[in-house]
Amino acid sequence: MTDPRYFAKPVKQAEQAGKKRTRSIEKIMPPILFSLFIVFGCSRTTTVKGTVLDANGHPSEYAMVGTASSDWASPDTFIACDKDGSYSVELRKRGIEYIVYAIPNHDPMRIPILNDEYKQITLDVQLAAYEYKEEFDEVSIRIDGAPVPEPLTRLDDGTYRYEKKTDKERFQYQLNIQKRDRLVNDPEAQPFVPDRMGDYWSVVRPENGMVRILFDPKKLPRNKSSESFTLVGNDVDQKFSLIRYEHDSIMHDNASSRGAYYMKHAKFEGFEYEEGNYFIDFVKKIESEEDPRLTKLMKLMYLTSYRGGFKTLDLVKAKEFFHGIPPEDSAWCFFPDAIFIIDRLYPQADQRIIFDESQQKTQMAKYDEFLEKTKSKEIKTTILTRKVIMAKNYGSIEELRKLHTLISADYKDVKALQDLLRKYPIESKMNLGSETPDYEVVSLDNPKVTYSKRSMLGKVYLIDFWFTTCVPCIAEMDNLHKVYxxxxDKGFDILSLSVDGEQLVNLFRKKKWKMPWKNSVIVDNTKILRDFEVSNFPYPILVGADGKLLETDRAALRGERLEQTLARFLRIAPD
Structure with missing residues (x-):
């Protein structure tokens, strides 16, 4: 049996952090990179069975269990539990998988499982009830299929009403009544149907073509409780699940806090997160752990934390862990994203990412070392994906040509890489002097106005692809406002195209950065992203008055160099 003292502190921290867990608005890494590991999972079958109970210790007729590839991914499928709350699921992908537990009016719970061999695990869980807001200034409703929430009407008695004509036979909705402002089911409206992430929709049936919803805050159930789980398996399984669960809780709380700070200040600068001694204690656990396999997994887990901006994360220690696990070690397959610690460690441990030529070469040398030594096809694919994207972003045509040749010859059976080559071709249509691709977008400020290649003729303008939580995009805002x-008045304009929804962009512009130029959202317009070969954000392109491409080098269109570039093309002497 595992020494309970080993878990005494983590359990307490995990329960505290678990209450705060929410969906992250900021992804730690691009999904195309993270998801590659899933494509190559070798078949393993781990059977997980147990019971799911609500906050009062009772089974629920609506209880569901699903499996997911990560702590933020949508579950592949949900299955209903038996009447007594029992369930059984099989995990078939080698790696770390998550069991997702859901009951209406309760926070969903995700438990990580190490699926590395054939085995059986018993996992019993008790979910925590939602913590609802104490007071309500406003309440919003999200209709299934609607792009943004709508406000409910507050009545004099403190209740909220929603009425709308509809031709639907049934109406699914969620309310933002949960303490962390997450949209969840209305506890007074049944039946419930699960959404994609572990919460539920409430369902009502319209009468005479009209849906009527009345929400009374006084009727909300107030049940303070803590989620808990009991896992019966081997010693490593028990330790890993609890350690990873606690780590996920810290990462989620960090991301949630960053998101809340950003929504309030419209910037990430100045954000600080107090993780206490978590990472200091984590290193001590690593150094005291006797199982070599678990030690490696914990070290890699430590490496995956580098993007969180934690104060006590020791990059010198991270470098030690990184070099202590050789590229050919299969442990990397369980945390393929840990490889990207390279971006922080080189050229030196205390330097933040600066994309200059020397660092690019240093990083590529480290990636090449992994590519040469690893025996894992999923790791090779992850690295090759990174190299292709970087070569495209830097305009390294020769490097891109080499990668195309390598992938075409040696990875014909890897669909993800073959798709990547089609997405990032060697021959670009975005060459200097070429015609700008045709486009037409609707003005964010006036839906009756459209911007197109034709309407923008006569001005030198910058097309800026961005989104509201993109840190480097926000870092460019001050400079963009200055040059604009x-x-x-000298023939220059900006057209900002956001891949966020209208509501997020409007919220962003109500705060510090007004963006008084032309704006549009292209959340559903994948064609324009494909035509302009957008591979990263921010993605600036300078277009001439004749509609032809003047400059596509991102380095020349960001920071101080942007003004120099504009002065050159506008034939104005820079200050």
Whole structure:
């Protein structure tokens, strides 16, 4: 049996952090990179069975269990539990999989499982009831299929009403009544149907073509409780699940706090997260752990934390862990994203990412070392994906040509890489002097106005692809406002195209950065992203008055160099 003292502190921290867990608005890494591991999972079958109970210790007729590839991914499928709350699921992908537990009016719970061999695990869980807001200034409703929530009407008695004509036979909705402002089911409206992430929709049936919903905050159930789980398996399984669960809780709380800070200040600068001694204690656990396999997994888990901006994360220690696990070690397959610690460790441990030529070469040398030594096809694919994207972003045509040749010859059976080559071709249509691709977008400020290649003729303008939580995009805002104010009367304009929804962009512009130029959202317009070969964000392109491409080098269109570039093409002497 595992020494309970080993878990005494983590269990307490996990329960505290678990209450705060929410969906992250900021992804730690691009999904195309993270998901590659899933494509190659070798077949393993781990059977997990147990019971799911609500906060009062009772089974629920609506209880569901699903499996997911990560702590933020949508479950592949949900299955209903038996009447007594019992369930049984099989995990078939080698790696770390998550069991997702859901009951209406309860926080969903995700438990990580190490699926590395054939085995059986018993996992019993008790979910925590939602913590609802104490007071309500407003309540919003999200209709299934609607792009953004709508406000409910507050009545004099403190209740909230929603009425709408509809031709639907049934109406699914969620309310933002949960303490962390997450949209969840209305506890007074049944039946419930699960959404994609572990919460539920409430279902009502319209009468005479009209849906009527009345929400009374006084009727909300107030049940303070803590989620808990009991896992019966081997010693490593028990330790890993609890350690990873606690780690996920810290990462989620960090991301949630960053998101809340951003929504309030419209910037990430100045954000600080107090993780206490978590990472200091984590290193001590690593150094005291006797099982060599678990030690490696914990070290890699430590490496995956580098993007969180934690104060006590020791990059010197991270470098030690990184070099202590050789590229050919199969442990990397369980945390393929840990490889990207390379971006922080080189050229030196205390330097943040600066994309200059020397660092690019240093990083590529480390990636090449992994590519040469690893025996894992999923790791090779992850690295090759990174190299292709970087070669495209830096305009390294020769490197891109080499990668195309390598992948075409040696990875014909890897669909993810073959798709990647089609997405990032060697020959680009975005060459200097070429015609700008045709496009037409609707103005964010006036839906009756459209911007197109034709309507923008006569001005030198910057097309800026961005999104509201993109840190480097936000870092460019001050510079964009300065050059716009300086050159707007000299024939220069900006067209910002956000891949976020209208509501997020409007919220962003109500705060510090007004963006007084042309704006549009292209959340559903994948064609324009494909035509302009957008591979990263921010993605600036300078277009001439004749509609032809003047500059596509991102380095020349960001920071101080942007003004120099504009002065050159506008034939104005820079200050």
């Amino acid at each position: 104010a300086k050159y707007r």
